[in-house]
Amino acid sequence: MTINKRLCTTLISLSLSTLALAAPYQEVAVSEGGKVTGKVTFSGTDTPPQPYSITKDNSACGTGVREIDFIKVKEGGLSDVVVFLEKVGKGKPFPPQPVVVDQEECYFLPYLSVMHNGDTLTSVNKDSVLHNIHTYEQIQAGKKLAKKTVFNLSQPEPGTLTKTIQLKRGNAMKLECDAHDFMHAFVFVAKNPYYALVNEDGTFTIADIPPGKYKLKSWHGTLGEQSAAVEVTANATTTQGFNYK
Structure with a gap:
C-alpha cells in the first residue's frame, strides 16, 4: 500500500471514529427492558462538616460560621450520588432538562441538581450583593477529580444569566462563588436518560434499559467516580452496588 493510500485510510478511520463518538442519543421504543438496582454505601471515616467563616457581605450572607457537609x-448509605450507565446510544425518551440555580442568602440552591448535556443552566442572583459564579467541569483522573473551568462570570444584583452546557469529558460540574468561599454546589450533566439520583439511604433504581452489557458508574462531587460492569437481561433486575471509603 502506498503512503497516500495509507494516509487516506487512516483519515477515513479517524473520521468514522469521530462521527461515532459524536452520534447523538437516539430515542427508540424499549420492549422487555430490564432494571438495575442497588445501594451506594460509605464505609470510611465520616468526616464532620467543613466550617467556613463568613467575613463579608453580612447583611446578605449572615454572620458567624457556615458548615457544609460534603459527605452525607x-x-x-451515601447520599448526593448519581448512578448512571455510560455511553448508551439509544433507548427510552431523553427530553430536555435545563436547570435553575438560585443564589439566595449566599447559598447555591439546590446543592445538587441534574441537567441534560446540551441544555441550559440559569443562575439567578436573589441577593443584594455581587456574586461571581465559577463553574468547573469535573474530570475523573485516576482516583482524583480534576477540574476545568466551564465559565466564570460576575453576577451583580439583580441578575440572571443563562449558559448552554456541553461537557465533553466530564459528567458533572462544581459551582463556586469566587467572592464567597462558603458557597458550593454541584450539577450532574446527564448524557443519556439512564441515571438515578440516589435516595437519602443510598438506594437507586434505573429502569427500561435495553438488554445488553454496560458500564455502570457512580458519581459523588467530593469522592469521585466508581464503575462496574453489568449485564441487563430482558424483564429482569440486576443488582449492583458501590462502596466509598
Whole structure:
C-alpha cells in the first residue's frame, strides 16, 4: 500500500471514529427492558462538616460560621450520588432538562441538581450583593477529580444569566462563588436518560434499559467516580452496588 493510500485510510478511520463518538442519543421504543438496582454505601471515616467563616457581605450572607457537609451518610448509605450507565446510544425518551440555580442568602440552591448535556443552566442572583459564579467541569483522573473551568462570570444584583452546557469529558460540574468561599454546589450533566439520583439511604433504581452489557458508574462531587460492569437481561433486575471509603 502506498503512503497516500495509507494516509487516506487512516483519515477515513479517524473520521468514522469521530462521527461515532459524536452520534447523538437516539430515542427508540424499549420492549422487555430490564432494571438495575442497588445501594451506594460509605464505609470510611465520616468526616464532620467543613466550617467556613463568613467575613463579608453580612447583611446578605449572615454572620458567624457556615458548615457544609460534603459527605452525607445515613445508616451506612451515601447520599448526593448519581448512578448512571455510560455511553448508551439509544433507548427510552431523553427530553430536555435545563436547570435553575438560585443564589439566595449566599447559598447555591439546590446543592445538587441534574441537567441534560446540551441544555441550559440559569443562575439567578436573589441577593443584594455581587456574586461571581465559577463553574468547573469535573474530570475523573485516576482516583482524583480534576477540574476545568466551564465559565466564570460576575453576577451583580439583580441578575440572571443563562449558559448552554456541553461537557465533553466530564459528567458533572462544581459551582463556586469566587467572592464567597462558603458557597458550593454541584450539577450532574446527564448524557443519556439512564441515571438515578440516589435516595437519602443510598438506594437507586434505573429502569427500561435495553438488554445488553454496560458500564455502570457512580458519581459523588467530593469522592469521585466508581464503575462496574453489568449485564441487563430482558424483564429482569440486576443488582449492583458501590462502596466509598
